Ligand SMILES: Nc1ncnc2c1ncn2[C@@H]1O[C@H](COP(=O)(O)OP(=O)(O)OP(=O)(O)O)[C@@H](O)[C@H]1O
């Protein structure tokens with residue numbers, strides 16, 4: 176047969192592409208994600224049960240027996256906002272590394288998008304939107320399970336989904352900028368996971384209040400999006416209190432980091448795709 | 451009727467550091483024309499295609515695609531191009547048909563339209579029975595056809611094909627040529643690169659021979675052969691040790707090219723040349739008379755073979 180004739184009824188509108196390009200990228204990523212939906216759903220539901228059970232029944236019982244309450248609440252309630260934040264940050268560390276390398280190199284779909292009318296910026300925006308969604312889905316599940324465990328007593332509890340995703344973006348977009356810049360995989364992502372993400376997670380007032388760390392380690396917490404995100408989460412889930420200026424710092428730090436990383440990625444990707 | 455060219459490149463240059471991958475190309479492509487860039491590895495073909503495809507910023511020179519400057523109107527230009535890159539970039543995590551639909555969405559086309567269009571294009575690419583397959587399960591030729599189908603999803607004004615058949619077996623190449631030929635017949639403007647002279651002869655109305663980022667010659671395949679070669683070529687082999695020595699005895703029969711494995715004698719009649727060779731008492735191990743090809747043109751112009 177011959178090639179199908181052009182359809183004059185369908186006009187391509189550059190203005191529409193300019194406006195919605197990032198959403199087309201998001202749509203593409205969602206289609207790909209559907210291949211993994213059962214494992215995503217299973218992990219999203221399974222993870223909070225396992226962690227909350229271990230921390231609530233296991234460690235929580237131990238802590239309550241020895242130390243009583245932490246920050247005025249039982250240990251599970253204290254630690255739950257940290258667990259959800261760590262879980263979301265873990266997803267960010269995955270989704271902002273290998274898939275970025277994949278799209279530029281191993282299966283260069285970003286190159287294909289760019290050969291179509293999409294700009295580097297739209298591609299990056301679309302991927303960031305997707306990862307935000309990819310973090311939000313399990314975060315919602317996490318919050319629901321937290322609520323079931325009675326670990327999110329405040330009415331504002333659901334806000335922890337937003338603060339956790341914000342923390343994920345804050346740690347993730349700078350990593351994404353780095354991932355977009357590397358051309359050979361020499362195990363850098365594993366190093367990032369162990370040398371950056373893990374310490375930022377463990378030494379950041381997650382399992383215990385930051386003040387309990389020796390003063391010379393406390394700066395790690397101040398650098399860590401996980402600490403800022405968790406502290407915000409604690410205010411939302413059980414009404415932890417802190418000076419307003421500190422809250423402003425938490426939010427400001429996370430937002431600035433997320434935006435700087437995001438913008439940086441756009442720069443790197445623009446240069447990389449234009450060769 | 452003179453028509454406005456869809457591509458105009460003048461003194462086009464692309465440098466990587468100090469190295470000029472494309473070093474002053476000037477050419478025009480008319481609507482409906484099938485235009486080729488023929489050249490060896492590293493000639494700058496892909497680099498040129500990326501600039502024409504409005505993804506790579508030129509270092510200097512001027513370039514207009516559909517009357518627009520890619521520096522200023524990249525997305526507008528790209529929305530009217532179809533691109534088949536040298537390295538496939540289909541999404542291996544999506545099925546065959548979904549690859550077309552997702553790609554069509556990048557052009558802002560509605561899903562309803564794309565579903566129908568995807569089916570038509572799969573039919574055209576002879577992949578209708580593979581619509582639900584994983585991309586990884588396709589053969590190299592099928593992936594190439596799928597990439598071409600994908601490039602047609604937006605009904606492009608110009609189709610850019612970077613080495614469409616490199617790495618395919620002869621049968622797969624012929625299927626692909628047939629599809630491209632149909633597009634050409636329907637008036638799609640084709641711009642393709644290749645280092646296969648037979649491909650260039652089959653598909654191109656006109657081509658430029660490129661080497662080291664520069665144009666060595668330009669014209670239709672037939673005109674290039676007429677201009678730079680003889681009608682026929684006699685290929686004689688005396689064994690790799692003796693080719694160079696025998697060449698001295700072949701002087702005067704025609705222009706000679708001594709290759710490691712054979713000697714080429716350019717003559718209007720290959721048979722007559724062969725008779726002369728035998729008359730001189732030379733006994734080649736094998737001899738072959740064939741028509742001149744673009745390979746000979748390239749050899750003449752650069753002293754090197756197209757495919758090393
Ligand atoms: N991004 C880049 N950075 C540096 N050098 C490059 C880059 N892209 C291409 N080159 C160099 O430019 C030259 C031309 O490359 P190009 O890919 O355009 O050649 P080609 O004609 O397409 O070759 P092939 O037939 O192998 O595909 C080569 O020497 C190549 O190494």
Ligand SMILES: [Mg+2]
Nearest residue numbers: 495496497536
């Ligand atoms: Mg090439």
